[in-house]
Amino acid sequence: MEETVQLQVQGLIKRFGNETVLNGISFSVHKGEVMVVLGPSGCGKSTLLRCINGLEAADGGRILLDGEPIISGGKNMIRMRQKIGMVFQSYDLFPHKNILENITLAPMKVQKRSKQEAREEAEQLLNRVGLWEKRNAFPRQLSGGQKQRVAIVRALCMHPEVMLFDEVTAALDPEMVREVLDVMLELASQGMTMIIVTHEMQFARAIADRVLFLDRGTVMEESTPEKFFSAPQTKRAQEFLNTFTFEKPNH
Amino acid sequence: MQDLDISILFKGINFLRLLGGLWVTVRISLIAVGLSIPLGILFGMFMTLKNPIAKGISRIYLDFVRIMPQLVLLFLVYFGLTRAFGWNLSNEASAILVFTFWGTAEMGDLVRGALISIPRHQYDSAAALGFTKMQTFYYIIVPQTFRRLLPLAINLTTRMIKTTSLVVLIGMVEVLKVGQQIIDANRFDYPNAALWIYGVVFLLYFFVCWPISLIARKLEERWR
Ligand SMILES: Nc1ncnc2c1ncn2[C@@H]1O[C@H](COP(=O)(O)OP(=O)(O)OP(=O)(O)O)[C@@H](O)[C@H]1O
Ligand SMILES: [Mg+2]
Numbered sequence: 001m002e003e004t005v006q007l008q009v010q011g012l013i014k015r016f017g018n019e020t021v022l023n024g025i026s027f028s029v030h031k032g033e034v035m036v037v038l039g040p041s042g043c044g045k046s047t048l049l050r051c052i053n054g055l056e057a058a059d060g061g062r063i064l065l066d067g068e069p070i071i072s073g074g075k076n077m078i079r080m081r082q083k084i085g086m087v088f089q090s091y092d093l094f095p096h097k098n099i100l101e102n103i104t105l106a107p108m109k110v111q112k113r114s115k116q117e118a119r120e121e122a123e124q125l126l127n128r129v130g131l132w133e134k135r136n137a138f139p140r141q142l143s144g145g146q147k148q149r150v151a152i153v154r155a156l157c158m159h160p161e162v163m164l165f166d167e168v169t170a171a172l173d174p175e176m177v178r179e180v181l182d183v184m185l186e187l188a189s190q191g192m193t194m195i196i197v198t199h200e201m202q203f204a205r206a207i208a209d210r211v212l213f214l215d216r217g218t219v220m221e222e223s224t225p226e227k228f229f230s231a232p233q234t235k236r237a238q239e240f241l242n243t244f245t246f247e248k249p250n251h
Numbered sequence: 252m253q254d255l256d257i258s259i260l261f262k263g264i265n266f267l268r269l270l271g272g273l274w275v276t277v278r279i280s281l282i283a284v285g286l287s288i289p290l291g292i293l294f295g296m297f298m299t300l301k302n303p304i305a306k307g308i309s310r311i312y313l314d315f316v317r318i319m320p321q322l323v324l325l326f327l328v329y330f331g332l333t334r335a336f337g338w339n340l341s342n343e344a345s346a347i348l349v350f351t352f353w354g355t356a357e358m359g360d361l362v363r364g365a366l367i368s369i370p371r372h373q374y375d376s377a378a379a380l381g382f383t384k385m386q387t388f389y390y391i392i393v394p395q396t397f398r399r400l401l402p403l404a405i406n407l408t409t410r411m412i413k414t415t416s417l418v419v420l421i422g423m424v425e426v427l428k429v430g431q432q433i434i435d436a437n438r439f440d441y442p443n444a445a446l447w448i449y450g451v452v453f454l455l456y457f458f459v460c461w462p463i464s465l466i467a468r469k470l471e472e473r474w475r
Contacts, residue, residue, distance in 0.1 A: 053379055081381040092376035096394050096474070105390060106380035151376075158380060 006031045006066065006193050007162055013060030014047055021047050023217040024061065032191040036204045039214035040240055045197040049164045052195070053084045065162065082110065085155030086164040089171055091147040093139040099126070100135045103154045111158065118157070125153040129183050145176030149183055163187065165196045201244050205229050213237050256443040260451060265433050272426035273455050279343065279418060280411040283350035288404060290351070291358020298363040316356035322417050324349045329421040342421045350415060357407055365399040398474040405467035409460040426452055
């Protein structure tokens with residue numbers, strides 16, 4: 001793994017009203033690294049990702065991508081966002097556009113790339129995730145898993161340096177989870193820098209280079225997946241991991 | 252002889268007169284809808300404001316229009332305003348005023364519904380792709396709002412055409428009135444004229460409203 005730091009989060013603070021949702025988060029992600037963010041519901045995982053691509057304005061601290069600060073609403077926001085791809089939990093394709101148009105709209109309108117070039121790349125990417133046949137379909141004609149794969153392709157077509165995934169399989173039927181996770185595993189193997197929020201523990205363990213465990217807006221633990229899953233250091237992390245295991249009830 | 256009474260339609264310019272009567276209501280409807288759509292878009296946007304005063308005003312306006320029968324509004328404007336303020340509004344102007352007042356409220360509510368039905372993640376995912384606010388509005392929000400709105404606006408038009416037949420009660424000679432006049436004038440020669448005349452009025456309404464509904468349904472299917 002290369003040692004260049006790609007993304008740095010330093011003392012990030014975010015409040016909603018009186019509630020401090022992120023309370024001084026710091027970590028950095030190296031180029032090509034996969035960081036998995038875990039934590040109980042409401043601990044601020046989505047908010048963290050939304051701050052990183054400027055959808056929420058931070059109340060304190062700094063976020064640097066390639067050393068350049070990301071400031072929500074700042075002058076460089078549009079340019080910085082193109083370096084960060086994000087896929088959400090809700091299927092967020094544009095319902096009035098077909099699959100190819102969904103993917104090529106931003107490359108054409110935001111990056112001013114030619115229609116032909118954008119289409120060619122979109123078709124290649126669709127091919128890679130096995131959805132080339134669906135290129136002229138509309139989002140409503142696709143299954144949840146297919147929509148999420150298109151959403152990933154749509155983000156990739158902007159040539160991002162970092163990809164953010166916020167529980168992209170949480171709304172899917174179980175049999176569709178795999179096809180989406182496989183795409184993400186392939187991306188990881190190609191060296192994409194990724195920050196992944198997920199509740200799929202097996203997957204987290206397999207894909208993560210590092211694990212960040214958040215609780216109530218602070219980083220409780222940062223370690224390798226091997227260490228985190230087999231020997232969590234904090235009580236909160238142990239409790240959290242216990243919520244994913246079941247014991248046979250005694251009668 | 253009932254069968255022969257159909258010939259009343261071809262007597263003189265009776266059929267043309269009926270068409271002329273229909274045109275009166277259609278014309279009022281089209282003008283009222285034409286005014287209601289832009290005004291309704293503004294009112295709909297106004298209704299999405301978080302401001303409590305804006306909310307209060309919208310609420311009162313909408314409730315007032317919904318509660319009041321259009322006929323009462325028509326009388327209020329045509330007879331009431333004339334009396335109270337000495338305004339001399341023609342019956343057509345009164346009708347256009349009332350139906351625009353009504354249409355703007357209805358259209359505004361449709362616009363508000365369409366605007367708030369666009370989920371927040373549409374804005375978020377557009378922003379995450381690097382679209383500016385203007386681009387997001389132009390490429391993503393407006394087309395979706397428009398698609399939801401167009402069939403509803405067309406339906407509003409057909410409702411308007413049906414409702415505007417009320418103008419007969421403020422003395423306008425619309426299609427039903429023309430029909431009655433023809434029936435009355437021919438009471439002795441064509442005793443069964445009523446059946447034919449009202450039948451034709453029915454068909455005329457049908458042929459005006461049906462294609463409009465059809466277009467709305469097709470658009471709805473296509474853009475669902
Ligand atoms: N726009 C907002 N306005 C007010 N409070 C918010 C907003 N967004 C999030 N919050 C609050 O911030 C806290 C963290 O929310 P966040 O969505 O980041 O949690 P999460 O870790 O992603 O949870 P989950 O696992 O359920 O997705 C929650 O208490 C939530 O209620
Ligand atoms: Mg979340």
